[in-house]
Amino acid sequence: xxxxxxxxxxxxxxxxxxxxxxxxxxxxxxxxxxxxxxxxxxxxxxxxxxxxxxxxxxxxxxxxxxxxxxxxxxxxxxxxxxxxxxxxxxxxxxxxxxxxxxxxxxxxxxxxxxxxxxxxxxxxxxxxxxxxxxxxxxxxxxxxxxxxxxxxxxxxxxxxxxxxxxxxxxxxxxxxxxxxxxxxxxxxxxxxxxxxxxxxxxxxxxx
Amino acid sequence: xxxxxxxxxxxxxxxxxxxxxxxxxxxxxxxxxxxxxxxxxxxxxxxxxxxxxxxxxxxxxxxxxxxxxxxxxxxxxxxxxxxxxxxxxxxxxxxxxxxxxxxxxxxxxxxxxxxxxxxxxxxxxxxxxxxxxxxxxxxxxxxxxxxxxxxxxxxxxxxxxxxxxxxxxxxxxxxxxxxxxxxxxxxxxxxxxxxxxxxxxxxxxxx
DNA sequence: AACAAACCGTACTGTTGGTAGGGTTTTTGG
DNA sequence: CCAAAAACCCTACCAACAGTACGGTTTGTT
Numbered sequence: 001x002x003x004x005x006x007x008x009x010x011x012x013x014x015x016x017x018x019x020x021x022x023x024x025x026x027x028x029x030x031x032x033x034x035x036x037x038x039x040x041x042x043x044x045x046x047x048x049x050x051x052x053x054x055x056x057x058x059x060x061x062x063x064x065x066x067x068x069x070x071x072x073x074x075x076x077x078x079x080x081x082x083x084x085x086x087x088x089x090x091x092x093x094x095x096x097x098x099x100x101x102x103x104x105x106x107x108x109x110x111x112x113x114x115x116x117x118x119x120x121x122x123x124x125x126x127x128x129x130x131x132x133x134x135x136x137x138x139x140x141x142x143x144x145x146x147x148x149x150x151x152x153x154x155x156x157x158x159x160x161x162x163x164x165x166x167x168x169x170x171x172x173x174x175x176x177x178x179x180x181x182x183x184x185x186x187x188x189x190x191x192x193x194x195x196x197x198x199x200x201x202x203x204x205x206x207x
Numbered sequence: 208x209x210x211x212x213x214x215x216x217x218x219x220x221x222x223x224x225x226x227x228x229x230x231x232x233x234x235x236x237x238x239x240x241x242x243x244x245x246x247x248x249x250x251x252x253x254x255x256x257x258x259x260x261x262x263x264x265x266x267x268x269x270x271x272x273x274x275x276x277x278x279x280x281x282x283x284x285x286x287x288x289x290x291x292x293x294x295x296x297x298x299x300x301x302x303x304x305x306x307x308x309x310x311x312x313x314x315x316x317x318x319x320x321x322x323x324x325x326x327x328x329x330x331x332x333x334x335x336x337x338x339x340x341x342x343x344x345x346x347x348x349x350x351x352x353x354x355x356x357x358x359x360x361x362x363x364x365x366x367x368x369x370x371x372x373x374x375x376x377x378x379x380x381x382x383x384x385x386x387x388x389x390x391x392x393x394x395x396x397x398x399x400x401x402x403x404x405x406x407x408x409x410x411x412x413x414x
Numbered sequence: 415a416a417c418a419a420a421c422c423g424t425a426c427t428g429t430t431g432g433t434a435g436g437g438t439t440t441t442t443g444g
Numbered sequence: 445c446c447a448a449a450a451a452c453c454c455t456a457c458c459a460a461c462a463g464t465a466c467g468g469t470t471t472g473t474t
Binding site for chain 1: 337365378381384400407411
């Protein structure tokens with residue numbers, strides 16, 4: 001049971017760090033800044049995280065976990081709304097677009113991409129978490145695509161694994177656009193375009 | 208005529224900076240590191256760039272310019288190979304995928320995304336360059352899509368501007384995947400998937 | 415030769431990440 | 445309630461880095 005006071009402080013550190021990192025990037029977020037926000041001394045901070053890399057690791061892990069929860073929620077609900085695997089996936093994508101429309105900064109992709117771009121700076125452990133998250137998303141989406149493909153023979157010759165990766169890619173790319181233009185809707189737009197492609201692949205473009 | 212010795216040194220600084228920034232991110236690239244690579248003293252470096260932000264600006268500007276050149280080259284050549292606007296675009300996408308397949312790190316998207324993620328750290332000037340680049344890509348791709356749409360009535364109800372942005376998004380997302388998995392081919396794959404979507408939009412999915 | 419551009423040298427400031435180690439308060443289990 | 449462990453605080457320090465300041469020297473151009 002990790003419900004002591006320390007766990008709560010640790011979480012407050014992670015919350016403060018998340019805000020700053022998503023706003024300014026990891027390197028531009030200082031320990032002193034986070035420590036002040038939480039109301040700790042430097043020693044207090046270092047009691048919870050031995051160094052900044054350790055903080056990055058915890059931050060990324062938490063993000064990935066939260067992400068899995070969100071995906072579970074959305075696609076489970078979509079599956080409830082429609083028994084057909086393809087249409088459940090399409091409904092899930094619409095729900096996903098809605099969910100991401102307001103808060104692109106809250107999406108884990110931000111954190112994953114932020115880490116992917118920092119690259120060499122981080123140790124192997126963190127890079128593995130990153131890669132692992134992308135791989136788990138691939139498996140998740142691929143399973144749904146394969147289920148859809150069984151009932152609907154694809155009308156476009158695509159590699160389903162790449163098509164699965166395309167959703168991750170669309171989210172990462174959509175986040176870049178959203179941040180550059182400072183308009184969150186771009187992320188939702190890209191997810192919906194992906195949805196149209198999936199629809200075209202399995203259902204064709206017939207009116 | 209900017210062909211003096213200073214301009215050459217300046218370029219050597221930019222070249223060295225590019226390598227480090229793409230490998231480790233901007234914040235993790237030190238002036239001292241670049242200076243040593245070029246064989247300068249710190250004073251010598253600061254003679255060419257008054258501070259690190261000025262270097263970032265020059266780096267981004269050069270990247271965007273180089274990018275425009277590459278796009279010009281590829282899509283001009285594609286237009287030569289086929290008079291039809293749609294097929295010229297599709298050919299261009301294939302050439303683009305080939306060109307990006309080997310060297311995803313060389314793509315400006317890396318730099319643009321790196322800046323987009325750093326965000327607040329940079330001044331408005333740099334953010335504007337970034338946004339301007341994405342806007343110019345949008346216009347470029349949109350023009351080709353509109354030309355295609357005139358001859359081929361879209362079979363999928365898509366906003367052409369968003370479809371234009373989707374290519375930028377696919378490249379940015381593809382770069383994230385390529386870097387995370389350390390396999391350059393992901394970028395090419397995502398461009399080719401985008402190509403298949405464009406084909407489906409204008410030509411349909413009929414065999 | 416004159417002048418400016420392209421550097422070098424040195425010394426210094428402030429911020430940040432991180433180390434070291436002892437001290438104090440708070441929480442918790444027996 | 446009491447002892448031990450957890451959760452902090454305090455002070456001092458180091459090294460890396462960005463940036464300032466400013467005078468001096470070399471190199472290229474005309």
